[in-house]
Amino acid sequence: MNELKKKGVTGRVAERILWFGALLCFGLGSITLLKAMQVRHTAEQQYDPVAKADQTPETKHVSGGAHIEGRLEIQALHLSAPILSECSDGALRLGSCHVKGTATAGGLGNMGVAGHRDGTFRSLRNIQHGQTIDVFGNDGHFQYAVDTMTVVPADDTSVLAIREQPELTLITCFPFNYVGAAPNRFIVHAHLISADGGQ
């Protein structure tokens, strides 16, 4: 009788822990998703294609020291993501990030933008050669055309080297369905169509 009672108490405690764990996990996940949606909405408002070029968006920190410094849009993939100023874990949970030391939007160099394979850049697996990537930054709206897609090891930083023309390099983990820290990176290279940001 006592043993049965004991079993029942243990079962109840375990059940409560599991309920609490589920609530915690779904709560954390939901908060992160909601915050990411809010940051994306802010970026869409700040970097509106019809906004006047001379309106400089205000700098507002969204995660640690990271602030929104632009927006990336791939219409063919229905992808719209804020570009945050640093690639910390917190920033990557909310959107894509600008790799430090690389060119700014429309800059004469190679602009590196990284995003989570199972978050912001989930749809990047369907990207195709020739598709257009719109980048909205403080200097205007720039368009890039996709040239190549490659898979490289995580330590191959040569993908961010400056080449013959200004480029945008999108970085996400590969394989896309890998559980844990993926060993490779999926790289999308796109070239700048026009350096004139007033288009």
Add this chain to the structure above:
Amino acid sequence: MKTLVAVRGFTAVCLLGFFSGMLRADKASSTLTVDTTTQVPVGVLKAGTYTIGIVDSLQDRMVVHIDGDSGKTHLLFLAVPKPAFGVTGMHPVEWNSSSSSKHALRGYNFGSQFAEFVYPKKEAVALANANSAGVIAIDPASEGRPELKKLTSQDREMVSLWMLSPVQISPTQKGISAKHYTGEPVVQAANTPAAPAVATKSRPATPGEKVAPAPTQVAALHVPPAPKSYRPAIKRLPQTGSNLPLVWLLGGASLLGAATLRTRRIFNV
């Protein structure tokens, strides 16, 4: 023995004379008079008289200085060497129409050599649009370098040069194409007087840069150097796998476990 010493002494004097001559040519300056407010790469010159000269010269670029205004103006910026533009002699060359109401200098003719000024990206885009011509530009910020006025001499040696040219993107849309500028092969005509003797230094290689083999020397042919390949100083590409799917998975498993326990308790299994 005496002859050997004499030869050595003569050689030393010759070399000294040669290098001091090069140094003089290197620091050679000329007078630049502007009648109205004029744009140059790192600022704006008010009407007046200035001195302009080449401070340093590398394989594919040169550093130009403009001084004047009783010492208030001291501008240092990049230019690229080109064959003499129009009439030879020492004179400035303007852009036909600048981006604003200000006049803009395209470069300066130093005798038989023309120094075409290198503008920051924003100004270069405006000039290329206004003149429908190619403008050489730099964008130090895109290589993690300081702003134009704070560039060090090493930055000036290493920063990438770009040629911005107007292009027709589509039947209805014009744009500005950008290409890495690596100099133009310039063949000097036999009867053209030689460019002023300017000491040229080779540019040091960046850590990630492949050093191109020495170009074969061809008489009077300026061979452009290989394009630079700057890359940011990071050891690994960012880690872009999120732990969010794992959180959802854990949440789902916990929910399933809790529901199973509850069901078992209700039905007293």
